[in-house]
Amino acid sequence: MKLTYFNLRARGEPARLILEQAGAEYEDHRIESPFVDVAPWVAYKPSTPYGQLPVLCDDGVEIAQSMTIARYCAAKYGLAGSNALENAQMDEVVDALSEATEKQYNAFLFEKDEAKKAELQKKFNEEVLPNLFKALEKRLGERGGEYMAANKLSWADIILYHFAAELPDKEVIKGYSKLDALFNKVANLPKIKSWVERRPASAV
Template identity: 55%
Template sequence: MPAIKLTYFDLRARAEPARLILAQAGAKFEDIRVPAPWDDMEGWQKMKPTTPYGQIPLLEVDGELISESVAITRYCAREFGLAGKTTFESAQADEIVDALQGALEKQYEAYLFEKDETRKSTLQKAFNETVLPTLLGNLEKRLCSRGGDFFVGGALTWADIVTYNFCVELPDKTVVEKYPKISALVAKVGELPNIKAWVASRPKTSL
């Protein structure tokens, strides 16, 4: 098994899908957490130039670095058998993750990045009334079309784990209840013993 170090802020956010996959796989990894920029801006400014793209998370595998959160998460899924059994299944899983990632960026913009209060309110309204219901409705249909239990091949993949993480991190988690198949999937992933143990034991953070 490769020696794995995952470095990110002391937050869930962009590193948590990879952590969840590693936990589900029972993989040993070093969970390196650095203070969030708002807690230690000086420390982050010193670290930032040492990273490939001026950002984290970073995944170190046997001394080699991978940057970009989705690339890191995809690597973990492939390495530990959670990316589908064929290239077509891998593409099906990628499709779901890409759809979620697009919505996640809009969520982050609306709730975290936008500083103008008027525009923030507009973005949040658009996210809650248009972006989120459209996404969840489409995912519900996709899940139903693929058997209703898992997104790919009738078995757990990173698409299911990333969906779980997206849904449990929503500002209003009750919205998922309107989509019975997605809601059931989220509950099922959350009850997986390794996922459940990780969630119970991970550091408590604001994001």
């Protein structure tokens, strides 16, 4: 199995975290970040299914789209649900986190107009993030209080961990006791902890 992404965490890290937690054997293939040198990516881009990364190659078959890759790795390595309902509960959490992630990237990374950027960041910090964490804290309580779905560790918990770990303000989750406990539980899983300590450094 080969996971190709930039030498960044961003949209490649969810699959890496899942593969690490699963103890899977995979190649962590990294292309130089376009922020550092765009040439390697310009050469590679046309060979990808959608002109974007990440791409996972398993048994000669390429799969694109970060959350599809993450879901596939979870299903393959026992971090998905055991029935349609459990999978839907995991997908719901992941979709809610993905929606907020897009808003975070727009506000903190992509927007070039300074006034618009400030407005988007304010909205993210004051509305998007508190509303999401409030909803997820409630969901977590409704679902047994320990894991986001199915009363077991799943890829939804790992995506939550990744989202919270990459927030501009890492303190916010501390205001949500159940989410914070789950965040720390994932952070302290030996395989996750070990990966986070030894993974290549990158800005995002």
